[in-house]
Amino acid sequence: DQPLRAHAEARGKFIGTALSTSPLANETAYRNIAATEFNQITPENAMKWDATEPNQNQFNWSGADAIVNFATQNNQQIHGHTLVWHSQTPAWVQNLGADAMRTAMRNHIAQVAGRYASNPTLVSWDVVNEVFDDNGNMRNSFWYQRLGDTYIADAFRAAKAADPDARLCINDYNVEGINAKSTAMYNLVRSLRAQNVPVDCVGFQGHLSTQYGFPSQVQQNVQRFADLGVQVRFTEIDIRMLTPRTAAKDTQQATYYRDIVNACLAVTQCAGITIWGFTDKYSWVPETFPSEGAALIYDENYAQKPSYTAVHNALAGG
Numbered sequence: 001d002q003p004l005r006a007h008a009e010a011r012g013k014f015i016g017t018a019l020s021t022s023p024l025a026n027e028t029a030y031r032n033i034a035a036t037e038f039n040q041i042t043p044e045n046a047m048k049w050d051a052t053e054p055n056q057n058q059f060n061w062s063g064a065d066a067i068v069n070f071a072t073q074n075n076q077q078i079h080g081h082t083l084v085w086h087s088q089t090p091a092w093v094q095n096l097g098a099d100a101m102r103t104a105m106r107n108h109i110a111q112v113a114g115r116y117a118s119n120p121t122l123v124s125w126d127v128v129n130e131v132f133d134d135n136g137n138m139r140n141s142f143w144y145q146r147l148g149d150t151y152i153a154d155a156f157r158a159a160k161a162a163d164p165d166a167r168l169c170i171n172d173y174n175v176e177g178i179n180a181k182s183t184a185m186y187n188l189v190r191s192l193r194a195q196n197v198p199v200d201c202v203g204f205q206g207h208l209s210t211q212y213g214f215p216s217q218v219q220q221n222v223q224r225f226a227d228l229g230v231q232v233r234f235t236e237i238d239i240r241m242l243t244p245r246t247a248a249k250d251t252q253q254a255t256y257y258r259d260i261v262n263a264c265l266a267v268t269q270c271a272g273i274t275i276w277g278f279t280d281k282y283s284w285v286p287e288t289f290p291s292e293g294a295a296l297i298y299d300e301n302y303a304q305k306p307s308y309t310a311v312h313n314a315l316a317g318g
């Protein structure tokens with residue numbers, strides 16, 4: 001049958017995966033599936049601050065360029081991830097005073113977004129990532145402590161200046177359904193747009209777990225954002241389970257994948273779905289949640305799981 005990307009293209013959506021530089025360089029099976037099945041790529045770590053600007057004004061493009069080149073060869077779009085985040089940001093940034101931190105942020109955005117601004121492969125950016133805490137208050141990060149919430153609008157304006165044609169996203173987790181945090185995100189996006197801040201996309205990460213249930217009212221939630229005039233997208237989908245896998249857990253996971261794809265298909269302004277990797281061989285989940293895993297659509301040996309079939313059939317309209 002046809003790969004995921006053929007069905008997604010027929011529906012006018014992207015189907016993407018996050019890619020990691022090491023297996024991309026070293027494993028043929030990883031490369032082949034990444035090239036064949038997906039039409040959109042997000043670098044899992046290679047465009048983060050610690051990778052691109054480990055020391056002030058010393059930029060390292062090796063990982064980022066490798067992934068952009070792979071995507072270009074395979075006729076895929078790149079979603080840049082991420083310009084401003086509280087994690088994977090070097091200590092030298094975190095230790096700056098307010099004025100120097102703002103200058104460093106603007107310079108980082110100018111350099112990183114500017115590098116790919118004329119490259120048609122790179123079409124969008126996560127400008128800020130995870131600005132809320134789990135309760136929907138502003139996260140008390142070093143950005144917030146030093147600059148208040150002004151860093152958010154500032155980052156979007158800097159990204160717009162660096163790459164005027166890119167789609168500029170704000171991205172977070174636990175905002176897939178309607179809840180206090182997604183409502184805080186909704187209010188922030190509405191307020192930023194009222195101030196003409198160039199945010200034109202909202203990313204819903206979608207790190208879900210079969211243990212905690214499927215979020216409520218996902219389609220209604222992404223639709224209310226779309227109604228603000230922004231594009232919406234699922235950016236980091238994975239659906240973890242208590243390991244080991246069982247047939248029942250695989251089936252439940254497959255229904256979650258199906259329901260996310262269907263929510264995107266049901267909303268005109270939903271651009272597509274990115275899965276946070278594709279093989280259980282490479283996933284952040286077991287390192288962070290030691291008794292959980294098996295969150296992706298291929299197993300450790302690159303065999304397709306029931307969740308692959310679920311994504312495939314949903315995209316195919318089955």
Ligand code: G3I
Pocket residue numbers: 044045087088129205236283284
């Ligand atoms: O690069 C170092 C390497 O030099 C070192 O030898 C090695 C030893 O542990 O660590 C390497 O860094 C790791 C890095 O991934 C690159 O592989 C870090 O330890 C590890 O913590 C880091 O994890 C990443 C995580 O973000 C960090 O917060 C995951 O791969 C990545 O999947 C995950 O992705 C995030 C999104 O960016 C934002 N949303 C949540 C999502 C899941 O946490």
